[in-house]
Amino acid sequence: MHTGSCNCGGVVFEIDGELAPPSVCHCGQCRKQSGHFWSSTGINKTQLRLTSEETLRWYNASETAKRGFCGTCGAFLFWAHNDENQISVAMGALDAPTGVQLSRHIFVADKGDYYDISDGLPQRGQ
Structure with a gap:
């Protein structure tokens, strides 16, 4: 079981089961939404249980995906494709220890253009 929340505690969640190794997204939307790049782990939606969602808001980021964030503190928490059973969960929102590595x-x-990627991990262009 893994737990997580936004900054103000308006959105609190639990994840049942193991976390997939997280990736780092450098797309323009993630950079604008998070203020830099965004790291997340992908899980099946059935693994996610919201224990508090009073301030959870969803933004339709495109015709195919939406982003979940806290309407009070602004924390960017989730990314979900409209037609998939998987949801991406922000690594920064998870309580330690997570037990995974990028x-x-x-x-x-x-x-x-203001940073380099030099950690040696695999890189995918698109």
Whole structure:
């Protein structure tokens, strides 16, 4: 069991089961939403249990996906494709220890020009 929350505690959740190795997304939407790149783990939606969701808001980021965030503190918590049973959960929202390590970088073609990726992990352009 893993637990997590937003900054103010308005959104609190539990994840049942193991976490997949997280990836780091460098796409323009994740960078704008988070203020930098965004790291998440993908889980099946059935593994996620919201124990408090009073301030959870969803933003339709595109025709195919939405982003979940706290309407009070603004924490960016979830990303979900409309037609998939998987949801991405922000690594920064999870309580330690998570027991996982970063596995890869995605959308590196969109990364900011103000930083380099030099950790040796696999990189996917698009």
